[in-house]
Amino acid sequence: xxxxxxxxxxxxxxxxxxxxxxxxxxxxxxxxxxxxxxxxxxxxxxxxxxxxxxxxxxxxxxxxxxxxxxxxxxxxxxxxxxxxxxxxxxxxxxxxxxxxxxxxxxxxxxxxxxxxxxxxxxxxxxxxxxxxxxxxxxxxxxxxxxxxxxxxxxxxxxxxxxxxxxxxxxxxxxxxxxxxxxxxxxxxxxxxxxxxxxxxxxxxxxxxxxxxxxxxxxxxxxxxxxxxxxxxxxxxxxxxxxxxxxxxxxxxxxxxxxxxxxxxxxxxxxxxxxxxxxxxxxxxxxxxxxxxxxxxxxxxxxxxxxxxxxxxxxxx
Amino acid sequence: xxxxxxxxxxxxxxxxxxxxxxxxxxxxxxxxxxxxxxxxxxxxxxxxxxxxxxxxxxxxxxxxxxxxxxxxxxxxxxxxxxxxxxxxxxxxxxxxxxxxxxxxxxxxxxxxxxxxxxxxxxxxxxxxxxxxxxxxxxxxxxxxxxxxxxxxxxxxxxxxxxxxxxxxxxxxxxxxxxxxxxxxxxxxxxxxxxxxxxxxxxxxxxxxxxxxx
Numbered sequence: 001x002x003x004x005x006x007x008x009x010x011x012x013x014x015x016x017x018x019x020x021x022x023x024x025x026x027x028x029x030x031x032x033x034x035x036x037x038x039x040x041x042x043x044x045x046x047x048x049x050x051x052x053x054x055x056x057x058x059x060x061x062x063x064x065x066x067x068x069x070x071x072x073x074x075x076x077x078x079x080x081x082x083x084x085x086x087x088x089x090x091x092x093x094x095x096x097x098x099x100x101x102x103x104x105x106x107x108x109x110x111x112x113x114x115x116x117x118x119x120x121x122x123x124x125x126x127x128x129x130x131x132x133x134x135x136x137x138x139x140x141x142x143x144x145x146x147x148x149x150x151x152x153x154x155x156x157x158x159x160x161x162x163x164x165x166x167x168x169x170x171x172x173x174x175x176x177x178x179x180x181x182x183x184x185x186x187x188x189x190x191x192x193x194x195x196x197x198x199x200x201x202x203x204x205x206x207x208x209x210x211x212x213x214x215x216x217x218x219x220x221x222x223x224x225x226x227x228x229x230x231x232x233x234x235x236x237x238x239x240x241x242x243x244x245x246x247x248x249x250x251x252x253x254x255x256x257x258x259x260x261x262x263x264x265x266x267x268x269x270x271x272x273x274x275x276x277x278x279x280x281x282x283x284x285x286x287x288x289x290x291x292x293x294x295x296x297x298x299x300x301x302x303x304x305x306x307x308x309x310x311x312x313x314x315x316x
Numbered sequence: 317x318x319x320x321x322x323x324x325x326x327x328x329x330x331x332x333x334x335x336x337x338x339x340x341x342x343x344x345x346x347x348x349x350x351x352x353x354x355x356x357x358x359x360x361x362x363x364x365x366x367x368x369x370x371x372x373x374x375x376x377x378x379x380x381x382x383x384x385x386x387x388x389x390x391x392x393x394x395x396x397x398x399x400x401x402x403x404x405x406x407x408x409x410x411x412x413x414x415x416x417x418x419x420x421x422x423x424x425x426x427x428x429x430x431x432x433x434x435x436x437x438x439x440x441x442x443x444x445x446x447x448x449x450x451x452x453x454x455x456x457x458x459x460x461x462x463x464x465x466x467x468x469x470x471x472x473x474x475x476x477x478x479x480x481x482x483x484x485x486x487x488x489x490x491x492x493x494x495x496x497x498x499x500x501x502x503x504x505x506x507x508x509x510x511x512x513x514x515x516x517x518x519x520x521x522x523x524x525x526x527x528x529x
Contacts, residue, residue: 080479084480088480091468092468094468094471104479283330283481
């Protein structure tokens with residue numbers, strides 16, 4: 001997985017920078033309308049979000065430019081912070097201490113190392129088979145039986161969602177696609193751009209014409225109008241990026257739609273967990289956005305499905 | 317060194333401070349907290365503003381903090397801890413005298429009124445030390461600090477901490493009322509500490525109303 005910098009990649013990155021610049025410009029030039037008395041919570045949240053987007057794009061951009069190692073490091077850090085937030089809000093008992101220690105400091109880095117060393121199929125099964133067997137064994141050895149099944153599933157879910165699924169992001173770099181050698185970074189960028197654009201557009205559509213919540217009990221802000229409008233427009237954005245991918249226009253649109261839907265359901269499920277725990281955000285690490293888990297919730301389900309669909313139809 | 321360590325502790329424990337109160341000026345402050353972990357006082361210490369941190373001295377166990385060179389250095393040079401004997405307290409080494417002395421010199425204290433780390437994470441009974449401090453110096457302000465998740469990060473009996481996110485919730489200052497009895501004061505202090513749990517819940521409830529994608 002040697003990565004190369006080509007004109008298409010440059011164009012993608014430039015496009016992202018232009019988009020976020022426009023957002024900054026828009027927010028500043030409509031200041032008097034959005035925030036007439038200087039106290040609008042919405043406006044300050046918007047500014048904080050845009051600022052955080054700049055930081056995220058810069059971090060992510062630098063990581064991609066460093067190449068494979070940079071990408072693996074940034075995703076390891078994302079997973080680490082996500083798992084930290086996940087386990088913090090999902091209470092475990094003292095009997096899980098050692099199992100969790102292994103999860104954070106061995107299983108998590110090992111998963112990314114497995115991908116980095118391109119051990120092939122082992123990356124797919126390391127967590128679902130070996131880690132999932134190890135976690136309950138270590139907890140059982142600790143001898144605490146209260147809520148055993150519940151505690152084990154919390155740790156397993158944390159590893160699945162925050163580590164295994166997210167690791168499919170850099171996993172995309174290892175896919176072998178005919179005639180696309182060395183260009184896989186764009187496959188990863190395509191996914192991240194479509195999922196994040198879909199998040200933003202679903203929010204914009206929902207805010208402007210949203211009326212009917214998809215699951216009223218769970219999240220009144222996730223509306224059918226937002227879902228449909230956001231998915232269609234983000235799929236169009238995705239289709240228009242076909243030139244950077246191994247797909248043609250229609251395939252890129254279909255892939256983008258798949259990503260949007262998976263992104264939506266990922267966000268929905270992570271919201272259900274938050275609701276259950278009675279919290280609004282997983283954390284506070286990204287100003288305006290909440291925690292790491294709040295930002296990547298839509299990637300959790302999108303990344304593995306996208307990876308396997310691409311691999312099935314386009315892989316060698 | 318102290319600043320570096322404070323930042324390091326804050327980053328590693330991810331410590332989130334809720335509701336940091338307006339500190340009364342010119343009066344000695346006793347920060348009291350639930351005790352579940354060896355990381356408790358370093359986290360409180362690190363969460364304080366720099367100028368407050370400089371005059372705040374934690375109470376710590378002598379046997380633990382004098383065990384090796386590094387711990388001795390941290391306790392004496394960085395945390396400026398007041399080390400107390402956990403076993404065999406006699407009239408000569410009774411720590412109350414030193415604590416009162418430190419307060420009257422204008423320093424603050426961090427103390428754990430339960431006296432020992434909780435084995436379960438639950439807040440136990442408060443020892444009378446807190447009351448004796450309150451009675452000896454009538455100016456002293458008491459501020460409850462509820463520590464959440466420290467028990468999960470490093471419970472008694474574990475060597476390695478987990479990288480979970482700690483939460484510190486500061487409560488409003490309280491005082492010893494004129495003529496207040498020992499048990500009433502200790503009860504008041506304990507309820508003030510535990511009340512911070514509801515504060516956190518209510519923060520979450522109010523946050524839920526704010527919309528975001």
